Amino acid sequence: SGPFHSSLMKSAAEKLGGKLQPLHFDEPAIPVIANVTARPAASAEEIRGLLVEQVYSPVLWEDTVTYLISQGVDTFVEIGPGNVLTGLIKKTDKSVKLINLSSLDSLETLKASLEQ
Structure with a gap:
């Protein structure tokens, strides 16, 4: 574990900013x-700045999920091994559809689920 999303990461954020600039x-x-x-x-410029800021700033996970739901998002797909994010979304709102895509085999499951 490391000091991710804290002020201790400001120097890393500055380095990232330098790499993103060009x-x-x-x-x-x-x-x-x-x-x-x-x-x-x-x-696009705001995205560049936010990528740097996210290195040393707290993650507003619940606020982000709540905002997405308020905008009509009702299905979330977690891509990659594990299901940590799926679990965090479930804690925020149990009514949304959650899909975990952890392998190429599960791609067909995703496709079938989204077609429903």
């Missing part, structure tokens, strides 16, 4: 919700 970011084609603000980022 990169081109397109304007978002779909809403990009930042865990730092629990709201959509308005521009």
Whole structure:
């Protein structure tokens, strides 16, 4: 474990900012919700800044999930091994549909579930 999402990570955030600076970011084609603000980022430049800020700022997980639900999101897909995020979403709202995609085999399950 490490001091993630705390002020102890500011120097790492500054290094990340330096690495991100020369990169081109397109304007978002779909809403990009930042865990730092629990709201959509308005521009590519804001996304760049939020990526840096999220390294040393608390994660507003419950606020983010609640915001997404308020915007009509009713299905969440966790991609990768484990189901930590699925469990955290379930604690926030038991009424949403939760799908865990942990392998290529589970891709068919995801497809079938989303078609319902």
